[in-house]
Amino acid sequence: MALGMAFGASSLLHAADGDSAVGRQKNQMCEGCHGVAGFRTAYPVVYSAPKLGGQNIAYIVKALHDFRAGTRKHPSMNSIAASLSDKDIADLAAYYGVDAK
Amino acid sequence: MTRPLGGAPKTETKTMKRILLVAAVGVSIAAAGTTMAGDYEAGRKKAAEVCAACHGEDGNKTLTPDTPRLAGQYYDYIVHALLAFQKGKRENPLMSPMAKPLTREDIHNVAYFFSKQKGLETKY
Numbered sequence: 001m002a003l004g005m006a007f008g009a010s011s012l013l014h015a016a017d018g019d020s021a022v023g024r025q026k027n028q029m030c031e032g033c034h035g036v037a038g039f040r041t042a043y044p045v046v047y048s049a050p051k052l053g054g055q056n057i058a059y060i061v062k063a064l065h066d067f068r069a070g071t072r073k074h075p076s077m078n079s080i081a082a083s084l085s086d087k088d089i090a091d092l093a094a095y096y097g098v099d100a101k
Numbered sequence: 102m103t104r105p106l107g108g109a110p111k112t113e114t115k116t117m118k119r120i121l122l123v124a125a126v127g128v129s130i131a132a133a134g135t136t137m138a139g140d141y142e143a144g145r146k147k148a149a150e151v152c153a154a155c156h157g158e159d160g161n162k163t164l165t166p167d168t169p170r171l172a173g174q175y176y177d178y179i180v181h182a183l184l185a186f187q188k189g190k191r192e193n194p195l196m197s198p199m200a201k202p203l204t205r206e207d208i209h210n211v212a213y214f215f216s217k218q219k220g221l222e223t224k225y
Contacts, residue, residue, distance in 0.1 A: 035225035040177075048175035053224030058166035072191060096224055100166035101157075 018057070018087075023095025026088055029080050030096075044075060057097035064089045139176065139213020140206075148211045151199060159218040172220025179212035 033039050033049040040048050052060065066072035067081035068089075084092070148158075152171070155164045160171030171179060185191035186200035187208075203211075 031225055035223065037223040045181065047177040047181040050178045051174055051221040051223050053222035054173075055170055055221060056163060056166050056168065059163075059169040062167045063169075100168075101162045 017061075018090030018092070018094030020091070020094040023091035023093070026091055027095060029083075030092065033076075034096075041076075052096040055097045056100040057093045058100060060093035060097045061089055064092070139209040139211075141210075141214055141217060143206075144210035144212070144214030147203075147207050148214050151203075152211060152215075155195065156215075159220070160215040161218070161220050170220055171215040172218035174215060174221050176212050176216035179215055180208055183208045183212065 027035075030052070033041070034052050036049075038048060040046055063072065064081050064084060067074065067077040068084060070078060081089075148156075148160075152160075155168050156171050157163055160174070163170060182191065183200050183203060186193065186196045187203065189197070200208075
C-alpha cells in the first residue's frame with residue numbers, strides 16, 4: 001500500500017515534470033547528433049555522441065542542468081543547454097528517457 | 102667525397118633497420134588496436150567489482166534515478182567519460198574517485214563490456 005502510493009506519487013511527479021510529446025517538438029537541436037546512430041563528434045575530441053533513448057530521466061535532467069550551469073563542459077552542449085528553460089529540459093528528458101528501474 | 106668500401110653494406114643494414122622499425126611500429130599499432138577493443142570477460146569482472154553497485158550488474162539497474170544507465174552505451178563514449186573523470190575534466194563526487202584508480206585497460210574493458218549489454222538506444 002505504502003509502496004503503491006510511493007510509486008503513484010513518483011509517476012505523478014514525472015508527469016508534472018516533463019511532457020514527452022512536447023519534448024518531441026523541441027528536439028530539433030538534439031537529433032542532429034544524438035539521433036544519428038554512430039554519429040561521432042568532431043570537436044573537441046572524437047567520440048560517439050551518447051545514446052539517449054532509454055536513459056534515466058533524472059540523469060538527463062541532471063546532465064542538462066550541469067551543462068547549462070557550466071559545471072560539466074562540452075562546447076556544443078554548453079551553448080545548447082544555455083538556451084533551454086527548466087521546462088524544456090524536463091520535456092526533453094521525458095521524451096528521451098524512461099523512469100529509473 | 103670518398104666512401105669507404107664498407108659503405109654499401111652499411112646502407113643495407115640501415116635499410117634493414119628501417120624495415121624492422123616499420124614492422125615493429127606496425128605490430129605495436131596492431132597491439133594497441135587489440136587493447137582498444139576491450140576484453141569482455143575482464144570487463145565483466147571489473148565492472149562487477151567497481152561499477153555494479155551504482156550502475157547495476159549489466160548497467161541497467163541504477164542505484165539512484167540520476168545515475169546513468171550504461172547498458173548499450175557507445176564504447177568510445179564510456180571510455181571518453183571515464184578518462185574525463187580521471188583527468189578531472191569532468192567532476193562528480195562519486196565518479197571521480199571511482200575512475201582515478203582504473204588503468205587504461207580497465208577503462209577499455211568495462212566500457213566494452215557495458216557497450217555490449219542490451220539497453221540504451223539511439224532515439225531520433
